Amino acid sequence: MCQMKSSSAARLTRVxxxxxxxxxxxxxxxxxxxxxxxxxxxxxNRSIHAFNRGLDRSVVGPASKGFGAVVPEPAKRVIGNxxxxxxxxxxxxxxxxQLNIDDAATNxxxxxxxxxxxxxxxxxAATALGLPSQSTDFGETLHVWGVGEGPYLEIPFAxxxxxxxxxxxxxxxxxxxxxxxxxxxxxxxANALKLLSRLRDRDRFAATVESILYxxxxxxxxxxxxxxxxxxxxxxxxxxxxxxGTETDFIDPYEDPYAE
Amino acid sequence: MPNDTHLTRRGLALALASGLAxxxxxxxxxxxxxxxxxxxxxxxxxxxxxxxxxxxxxSAMLGDFEKLFSRYADVPTIARSALGPTAREASKAQLSxxxxxxxxxxxxKYGRRFREFVGGRIEVSDxxxxxxxxxxxxxxxxxxxxxxxxxxxxxDKSGKSLFFNIIxxxxxxxxxxxxxxxxxxxxxxxxxxxxxxxxxSL
Numbered sequence: 261m262c263q264m265k266s267s268s269a270a271r272l273t274r275v276x277x278x279x280x281x282x283x284x285x286x287x288x289x290x291x292x293x294x295x296x297x298x299x300x301x302x303x304x305n306r307s308i309h310a311f312n313r314g315l316d317r318s319v320v321g322p323a324s325k326g327f328g329a330v331v332p333e334p335a336k337r338v339i340g341n342x343x344x345x346x347x348x349x350x351x352x353x354x355x356x357x358q359l360n361i362d363d364a365a366t367n368x369x370x371x372x373x374x375x376x377x378x379x380x381x382x383x384x385a386a387t388a389l390g391l392p393s394q395s396t397d398f399g400e401t402l403h404v405w406g407v408g409e410g411p412y413l414e415i416p417f418a419x420x421x422x423x424x425x426x427x428x429x430x431x432x433x434x435x436x437x438x439x440x441x442x443x444x445x446x447x448x449x450a451n452a453l454k455l456l457s458r459l460r461d462r463d464r465f466a467a468t469v470e471s472i473l474y475x476x477x478x479x480x481x482x483x484x485x486x487x488x489x490x491x492x493x494x495x496x497x498x499x500x501x502x503x504x505g506t507e508t509d510f511i512d513p514y515e516d517p518y519a520e
Numbered sequence: 521m522p523n524d525t526h527l528t529r530r531g532l533a534l535a536l537a538s539g540l541a542x543x544x545x546x547x548x549x550x551x552x553x554x555x556x557x558x559x560x561x562x563x564x565x566x567x568x569x570x571x572x573x574x575x576x577x578x579s580a581m582l583g584d585f586e587k588l589f590s591r592y593a594d595v596p597t598i599a600r601s602a603l604g605p606t607a608r609e610a611s612k613a614q615l616s617x618x619x620x621x622x623x624x625x626x627x628x629k630y631g632r633r634f635r636e637f638v639g640g641r642i643e644v645s646d647x648x649x650x651x652x653x654x655x656x657x658x659x660x661x662x663x664x665x666x667x668x669x670x671x672x673x674x675x676d677k678s679g680k681s682l683f684f685n686i687i688x689x690x691x692x693x694x695x696x697x698x699x700x701x702x703x704x705x706x707x708x709x710x711x712x713x714x715x716x717x718x719x720x721s722l
Contacts, residue, residue, distance in 0.1 A: 392666070464664075467633060478703035485699050486691050493690020511694045512652065513594075513601035513684055514677045 297488065298411050305414040309480045312419055313473055320462060321470075327456070328463035336460050338382050343457030344393060345374050345381035346450050349437035354396045358404040363394045370394075398435075399428025403495050412484055420487035556681040557654035557674035558647040564592045564672075564683070565642045565658065572637045581634060586627035594675070594682040595623050601684075602697040606705060606712060614712055621719035626697070628722075639663045642670060652677075653684075660688075 299305065331339075348371040355364035370386040370393070377385040387393065402424050403409075410423030421429070439447045462469060476482040571584045589595065599622040600607045600615065607615065640662035647656040656672040673685040686693045701715075704722075708714045 467636060471633075476703070477700055477707060481699050481703060482696065485695060489690045489692055489695070491690075496690075511601065511685065511692065513597045513694065514652070514675060 297484065298409070299484065300411050301413065305412065305484075306480050308414045308416055309483070311416060312414065313479060315417070316462075316469075316473060320459070321466075324459045324462035324466070327459045328466075331460075337384075339453060339456050340460055341374070341378070341384045342381045343454045344384065344395070345371065345378075346438050346454065347395060348374075349441075350432055350435070351394070351396050353435070353437060354398055354401045354432075355394075357398075357401045358396070360396075360404075363396065366391055366394050397425075397428050398431040399425035400495060402428055409492075412488065414480075414484075420483055422488075422491070425491070553676060553681070554647050554649055554654050556676070557656050557672075558644060560592060560674055560681045560683065561644055561647075561656040561658065561672045564588065565644060567592075568634075568637070569641060572634050572640075578632075582628055582631040585631040585634070586624060589627050590623060592683060594678045594684045595619060597678060597684055598626075598694065598697070599623070601694055602701045603712075604698055604702055606710070610712055614716070617716045618712065618719075621716045622701075625719045625722050636662060656683075 328336075348367050352364050352367045352371070355361070355367060370391050373386040373389060373391065374381050374384060377383075399422075407424050409425075413421045413423055413426050415421050415426060418429070438450055442450065472482050472486060473479050567588050568585075571581055571588065574581065574584070576584070596615075596619050599619040602622065603610070603618060610618065637660075640660065642658050642660045644656060644658045647654055649655075653673050653675045656674060658670045658672065659667050660670050661667050668689050671687040672683045673687070674681055674683045676682070684694070704718070705712070705715055708718070
């Protein structure tokens with residue numbers, strides 16, 4: 261009894277710390293250069309990028325290749341489906357915090373369908389029924405609340421991010437509803453499953469990841485550009501659903517394209 | 521094919537209308553550009569689909585892709601834009617040498633990724649005028665992947681309807697190539713001739 265109390269108290273402390281960290285974000289908005297990149301920590305970021313790249317070359321890349329070669333396709337799909345289902349409770353909480361009731365309802369329905377028809381999350385029955393994944397995170401919630409992107413960050417073991425998204429990840433990790441509901445051993449298993457799912461993604465998108473990390477002249481600058489553009493696209497897309505916001509992508513090469 | 525008939529019918533209607541009412545011409549000319557842009561992307565997509573499902577060897581497919589790229593894309597403009605400020609100081613000979621080398625480089629770079637497209641398809645869903653260009657919106661359906669969005673920016677400022685940028689899920693080809701070419705130039709101390717020579721083997 262006592263042990264349980266202290267562990268939930270520890271969790272509450274973690275939540276409070278994370279929320280506080282998120283609140284501090286407003287103070288460090290930073291300025292964005294005309295090319296859309298705000299990177300005052302470039303030197304540190306570059307060293308972390310070198311570390312992450314080395315880690316990918318020596319550990320993550322080979323491990324994902326081994327995973328890809330050894331694990332049969334159906335098992336890979338089950339891992340992906342299960343990991344996705346474990347994200348759903350957190351997604352629903354974030355949907356509600358964003359006042360995005362449509363996605364909250366879709367994700368709640370996904371959870372219900374996959375727990376029942378999907379035999380406890382083994383199959384993604386919801387997608388087959390026309391309820392595709394609408395994943396989100398606390399970084400997006402902060403964006404909806406009007407918190408700016410903040411400077412670009414590269415995080416050890418995790419890769420490209422921004423100050424806002426990094427704070428969002430901390431909050432998501434600390435407040436994940438799944439870890440509140442299931443016993444510790446199962447929570448550990450859930451995290452192990454998510455890690456396997458990340459390996460699977462690294463293997464699935466190997467060609468893209470490797471072209472950025474190993475075939476580009478400046479893998480740091482290329483990864484930063486691609487991450488920021490894709491993240492802004494995701495956030496714009498989910499907010500307006502109009503496809504507006506693409507005008508910022510527009511480069512007019514017919515007018516002076518190299519005006520600095 | 522249905523698109524070609526559509527375009528012809530549209531063109532005929534336009535010719536008739538412009539003969540009858542000159543005042544309405546500018547608006548209709550703009551509307552035609554959206555159609556032209558859409559049909560350009562339709563043709564590009566049809567050719568891409570034909571190449572990836574041709575069963576040819578990779579090197580033959582890369583050759584076909586380079587031809588497709590030079591036919592449907594405004595390569596000189598894309599190359600100059602990717603080169604950035606250096607293009608201003610370059611001589612005419614350097615610019616044309618760079619454009620040629622860039623065309624081969626980009627065809628190989630993107631062409632090599634075509635394997636991922638085998639068995640997939642791209643569908644054009646919408647086209648609209650934005651500022652001085654037309655944006656054509658399409659969706660790519662690849663085997664075992666969630667569908668993703670591909671946007672094509674098309675302009676006729678070169679005198680022909682050609683695309684000058686492709687944006688995949690927000691990731692912009694022109695911006696990406698500017699970063700890449702800029703980094704390659706930096707590695708060579710800004711030596712454009714060296715870059716042109718090296719691009720041929722990249």
